[in-house]
Amino acid sequence: MAKISAREIALQVLKAVEGEGSYAGLALNRILEKYRPGKLDRAFATELSYGTLRFLKTIDWILGQFVKQPLEAQTASVRNILRLSVYQLLYLDKVPDSAACNEGAEMARKHGHPGAVKFVNGVLRSIARRKAGIAFPDLSDDPIGHISIKYSHPAWLVERWLREFGPEDTILLCSANNMPAPNTVRVNTLKSTRNELIERLREEGLAAKETAYAPEGITIEGFLSISSMAAFREGQFQVQDESSMLASRAVAPAPGATVIDACSAPGGKATHLAQLMKNRGEIFAFDIHPHKLALIKENSVRLGIDIIRENAGDAIRLPEKFYGSADYVLVDAPCSGLGVLRRRPDARWRKDPGQIAGLVKLQAEILNSASCCVKDHGVLVYSTCTITREENLGQVEDFLVRHPEFVLEDLTPLLPRVLDNDGTMAGGYLQLLPHRHAMDGFFIARMRKEGIGKDYGE
Numbered sequence: 375m376a377k378i379s380a381r382e383i384a385l386q387v388l389k390a391v392e393g394e395g396s397y398a399g400l401a402l403n404r405i406l407e408k409y410r411p412g413k414l415d416r417a418f419a420t421e422l423s424y425g426t427l428r429f430l431k432t433i434d435w436i437l438g439q440f441v442k443q444p445l446e447a448q449t450a451s452v453r454n455i456l457r458l459s460v461y462q463l464l465y466l467d468k469v470p471d472s473a474a475c476n477e478g479a480e481m482a483r484k485h486g487h488p489g490a491v492k493f494v495n496g497v498l499r500s501i502a503r504r505k506a507g508i509a510f511p512d513l514s515d516d517p518i519g520h521i522s523i524k525y526s527h528p529a530w531l532v533e534r535w536l537r538e539f540g541p542e543d544t545i546l547l548c549s550a551n552n553m554p555a556p557n558t559v560r561v562n563t564l565k566s567t568r569n570e571l572i573e574r575l576r577e578e579g580l581a582a583k584e585t586a587y588a589p590e591g592i593t594i595e596g597f598l599s600i601s602s603m604a605a606f607r608e609g610q611f612q613v614q615d616e617s618s619m620l621a622s623r624a625v626a627p628a629p630g631a632t633v634i635d636a637c638s639a640p641g642g643k644a645t646h647l648a649q650l651m652k653n654r655g656e657i658f659a660f661d662i663h664p665h666k667l668a669l670i671k672e673n674s675v676r677l678g679i680d681i682i683r684e685n686a687g688d689a690i691r692l693p694e695k696f697y698g699s700a701d702y703v704l705v706d707a708p709c710s711g712l713g714v715l716r717r718r719p720d721a722r723w724r725k726d727p728g729q730i731a732g733l734v735k736l737q738a739e740i741l742n743s744a745s746c747c748v749k750d751h752g753v754l755v756y757s758t759c760t761i762t763r764e765e766n767l768g769q770v771e772d773f774l775v776r777h778p779e780f781v782l783e784d785l786t787p788l789l790p791r792v793l794d795n796d797g798t799m800a801g802g803y804l805q806l807l808p809h810r811h812a813m814d815g816f817f818i819a820r821m822r823k824e825g826i827g828k829d830y831g832e
Contacts, residue, residue, distance in 0.1 A: 380415040381458060381477055384422035385485075388454040391427065391720050398427055398720040406599075413598055421554075426454075426461040427719040428552050432526040433460045436508060440500050451485035452494060459498050463505060471502040517541055521548060530727050531712070538763070543809065550808035555717040557597075559611040560590045560619055560642075562677050563649050566610050568592060574605060586812070587790045588619035590649070609676040614642045615717070617806050617816035621706060621757040622646040624804075624818045626788050629654040631701040636689040636744045639666035641673045641682070643706055648679040657682045658696065660689055690739040696747045702755070705744045707737045709758035709765050713815020716808055734764050741773050745780065745823075754780060754821045759814060766817035767803060779825035785818070 383405050390401040402423050406416055426433065437445055437456055445453050459478035462469045475498040482494035511519035521541070522532040525548035535544040561568045568584060572592055575582040585591030592611070600606050600613055622643050627633050629652045635644045638659035647657055659670050659682050667684040674682045687693060689705070710730050715722050741756060748754050756773075758765055774780060782802025789799060795810055803819040 377411070378409055380411065380418035380422060381481060383409060383411065383415070383419035384426065384458055385451070385454055385481065387419075387423040388426060388457065389450050392454065393450055397718075398423060399718065416598065421466070422458055422461065424554065424719040425465060426457050427723075429461060429465060429526045430457065430723065431528075432523060433457050433464070435523050436460060436464070436501065437497070439508070440497050449486065449490075452482060452490050455481045455485065455494060456497060459494070460501060463498065463502055475499050475502060513541070521545060525549060525552065527551070527722055528725065531722065531725065534727070534762075546809035547807065550812075551715040551722070553716055555615070555714075555814070556593045557595065558585060558614065558616050559592050559594060560588070560614045560646060561592060561611050562609055563590060564653055564678055565608075571605065571610055574610075578603075578605075585616045587793060588616045588623065590646075591616045591619055607676070609678050612642060612645055612673065612677060614646070615714075615814045615816075617713075617811070617813040618642060618759070619646060620789055620793075620804075620806075621704070621755065621816065621818050622650060624757070624785060624788050624820050625650075625702050625704050625753065625755045627651050627655070627702045631655045632699060633657045634692070634696060634700040634703045634744065634747050635659045636692065636703065636705045636740060637661065637707060638684075639663065639669055641670035643704060644670060644682050645673050645677050645679055647702075647704070648674075648677075648681050651681065653679055653681055655681055658685055658700075659683065660685045660687045660692065662686075662688045690736070690743050692743045692747055698747065698749055700747045700752060701749055702753045703744050703748050704755050704757070705737075705740055706757045707740055707765075709733055709737070709760040710762060712760045712762060713806070713808065713817075714759050717814060730762060730764065734769060737765060737769050738772065741769070742776070745773075745777055748780075748823045750823055752823050753783070754823065756817075756819045756821070758817045760817065761805065761807060761815040766805060767819075770803060770819045770821070774821070780821040780823050783820045783822045785820055788820070789818075 386405050387401045390396040391398050434445060437460060455478055459474050462474035463471055478498050479491050479495040482490045510524045513520040517536060518529050518533050521544055522529040527548050535547060561571045568590060572582045575594060580597055581595040583593050585593055597603055605611060625647060627647055627650055631651060633647055635657060638644045639661040644657055644659045661667055664686040667686060670684050710733055711721060745754060756770060785799040785802060785804055793811060798804060806813055806816040808815050
């Protein structure tokens with residue numbers, strides 16, 4: 375395969391996301407696999423692709439100040455060459471302005487008509503000369519416009535967060551979402567310890583260090599790809615964000631227990647639960663998509679876990695044979711995903727406020743179904759990777775009204791108290807936020823079934 379530059383790879387990614395509706399991560403992986411660039415080009419292509427998508431609203435707004443015709447009037451190639459180049463001019467200090475302009479013009483020569491070269495070169499050099507004087511809408515007069523444009527988030531999302539968090543926290547949250555997420559993995563404690571794995575990874579030339587809160591977590595840098603690492607293939611670790619690890623810690627299943635993971639694929643939490651259980655007991659892992667069960671099985675085999683039983687099934691109608699059978703039930707519910715925007719650079723542009731009400735209804739149905747499977751005195755943990763109240767605490771409060779046999783249970787013996795900024799862990803729940811905890815946004819609530827519930831299925 376002919377060698378192409380990191381900028382050309384990034385251009386292909388942007389065009390795939392915009393023109394084909396591809397997800398950025400999948401498009402990038404596919405194109406990197408096709409051309410197999412070296413480590414430096416791979417890293418630069420990733421930075422260009424993800425960075426441009428994160429700051430897309432800011433970049434398009436700035437281009438609108440310098441281009442007379444709408445961006446939509448340009449070809450997809452020219453439009454995205456401009457975006458890539460403006461990202462370098464504004465956000466990559468390591469790239470000289472002259473290089474960003476020259477490379478943009480050369481890409482226009484390759485992908486556009488002769489007039490496109492002059493056009494792209496002129497626009498980019500004008501921005502390079504005048505970028506220090508770019509003025510965004512005033513924060514006091516137009517807080518939604520200021521934050522959404524300067525920090526590149528949808529206006530509806532900024533408006534929502536301003537109501538919930540106020541201007542300062544909204545800016546910090548948007549800023550955190552614009553930072554690349556760390557690469558975190560969970561050591562497989564069935565095969566190794568965290569210190570042993572860190573030592574091995576360092577010997578192999580990686581930067582590796584402990585995460586701050588999850589005792590199995592490691593942050594790694596300097597690898598070509600996860601799948602190329604021998605330690606991964608040997609089942610020494612699983613890729614997982616630190617906040618997600620804490621959800622399994624909140625379940626805290628005992629070895630030998632019966633556990634249901636109601637929304638399990640691809641199996642990150644199910645395999646973590648198995649580790650905590652020392653691979654003793656049974657975990658019934660459900661997913662509505664049968665083909666995703668193969669991912670759970672694949673991860674289980676690689677990690678040396680044999681207590682997970684994959685089951686194809688809809689979590690809103692779990693089979694009656696499981697009613698009253700589980701010591702622990704985990705509902706890691708489908709959600710709006712607003713806590714992981716830093717990890718999925720194009721996701722913010724795919725979100726719609728109208729999606730949330732449907733998700734709240736679905737979550738409530740899953741919780742109702744899952745609660746039927748909890749034994750008396752058993753544990754039900756509800757988690758999401760979002761930060762909306764109606765999907766999180768509001769969802770739990772509504773559930774407890776419908777199911778008074780469940781009560782929230784103290785999380786302080788199970789999770790690090792330093793995370794408890796708002797003093798909610800003793801009350802049984804925790805909301806993690808990227809700008810406060812330096813992790814993905816995540817919600818965790820732990821409930822115990824203390825009374826006699828309604829008849830199953832009601």
